[in-house]
Amino acid sequence: MISSIGTHFLNNSLCGFSGRLRQSQWRPSVVVSAAASSNGRPEERNVTVLAESSLKEIRDAAAAPVVAVSGGVEDVYGEDSATEDQSITPWSVSVASGYTLLRDPHFNKGLAFAEKERDALYLRGLLPPVTVSQDLQVKKLMHNIRQYQVPLQRYMAMMDLQERNERLFYKLLIDNVEELLPVVYTPTVGEACEKYGSILRRPQGLFISLKEKGKILEVLKNWPEKKIQVIVVTDGERILGLGDLGCQGMGIPVGKLSLYTALGGIRPSACLPVTIDVGTNNENLLNDEFYIGLRQRRARGQEYAELLNEFMSAVKQKYGEKVLIQFEDFANHNAFDLLAKYGSTHLVFNDDIQGTASVVLAGIMAALKLVGGSLAEQKFLFLGAGEAGTGIAELIALEMSKQTDIPLEETRKNIWLVDSKGLIVRSRFKTLQHFKKPWAHEHEPVRDIVDAVKAIRPTVLIGSSGVGRTFTKDVVEAMASFNEKPVIFALSNPTSQSECTAEEAYKWSKGRAIYASGSPFDAVTYNGKVYVSGQANNAYIFPGLGLGLIISGAIRVHDDMLLAASEALAAEVTQENLDKGLIFPPFTNIRKISSHIAAKVAAKAYELGLATRLPQPKDLVAYAESCMYSPSYRTYR
């Protein structure tokens, strides 16, 4: 009898292989199995699962004559076939039962192991007598987490759970998404990254530093999972609005990928968080004895480009063409170039540029139902002209152009941006970074945001500067002076960097603002009325977008997919939401929303000829739903 825990590994296994093979030529990814012997105890037997690429080598080697040096039966370890001066691998055979099973986060169920499972899997005595349901475990954990007053303690409790019992972690997160999103994601993940060195217990994700140059493919092979579908990678240089956190940025890919699973239904084992460590220019970290990254200033230029290139090539070699690589929180001087460079060779997506654009466009589409008028009739002003600002601006201009047939160069003229030097105008053209140049319109220089608001008279004001409290009372009052319903997005994260709070937006606009923020704010009561603000965060988009790319087998990301995602998200905003002033649907329905986004994105991939999973499923929403990971416990034989 083979333990069910091992069976899924067995499908592709190469049982009983014998042959001569150098140790370095093969590497089993998993060694698992329990087979009952006559006395009913598990008999350890090795079953190896080999990477596809290794199979040919193995078959070739198997065909070669066998020369065993130490006698005995030829075995699957290669031990017998190694010469005495060759080193061999001390394979450890683990049986996923008993004590080991309780410590395996993929299979552990804690007190939810049923009586039969406790017998079959040698758990008797290792657990107290009570058997509980997963729902009761969720209830207990929520009770425990609510006891922590400090958000970082809640974050650590969640990370501990993820390391202890993965399915329970995802069930908890999915069932309590509104309450726990701010714990595993912004704002708390920001604080976690700042203190990552001190709070780190077990490293999560894959760290690839300059030390691994020339060996990145080998490093990827160290990751225990082989079938990766989504990678979120950062180099830690622009973590939220907190700046350069170096290697400690790992909290971001880990957090984003937990949302890929919880909100988008991507299997956890298919997700790989990566931090590329090329040093940090953060003096505090360089002088911090607990800092976990390379203690050197950031590599730039060729050294940086070569490491990234090696990473991108290794990923494609190891996981194939269809692995989605999400760039996250790179500084803008690298982000745009990486997206341009790898956009034509890999399935890449920059969340800060593209995901943010898609979510904000969705929010604007919904806001227009409250404000009235078409997209092309709006005038936009941004504070912040980096990845988020120019990414959103470009997608809005594209959508306007599609809606009106007016050329893109013309629709861009409805959109103005302010950076740290003031309004982006034609006279600054020569000195502007390339991504700002399309926005350099004719206008006299304007230094401050408040003056820019008065000069441009936007209907929509968007904060993407990473600097908190920059939408002052004067700014919001100016917006409210010429807009019946001023639309204000304060996108910067975490909460400390928000351009203005929800309370400030409602109070200073006398309750007339339509407001959304990157990090969540509690409902606000103003003049006896309760205002609920939406969360304008790319977390609405990337999980569904990623699911859509995966289920269609897309090989490239296209702007039209971002527009499709925006439309799908905007369509989920109900009249009831709008009546409360909400321009985003509640996160409680996010898995349903993600399946709709995925379906629209996949449909677009098929339409554009970028899908490889054929034939196209008839009902893409139902197909997307059927592909989503469920965190409910499985029954073990």
Ligand SMILES: NC(=O)C1=CN([C@@H]2O[C@H](COP(=O)(O)OP(=O)(O)OC[C@H]3O[C@@H](n4cnc5c(N)ncnc54)[C@H](OP(=O)(O)O)[C@@H]3O)[C@@H](O)[C@H]2O)C=CC1
């Ligand atoms: N809600 C969401 O989903 C998302 C939110 N964000 C948030 O947006 C913020 C910015 O991110 P990103 O665009 O990637 O960052 P970038 O560094 O690419 O861009 C920041 C921009 O803000 C400008 N800026 C900085 N300080 C000021 C200031 N005092 N006054 C005016 N402009 C200023 C910079 O000007 P200059 O170019 O002159 O230096 C730059 O143009 C971050 O806080 C991030 O967390 C990002 C992605 C998604």
Ligand SMILES: CC(=O)C(=O)O
């Ligand atoms: C949300 C996000 O991606 C950011 O703040 O960078």
Ligand SMILES: [Mg+2]
């Ligand atoms: Mg980001």
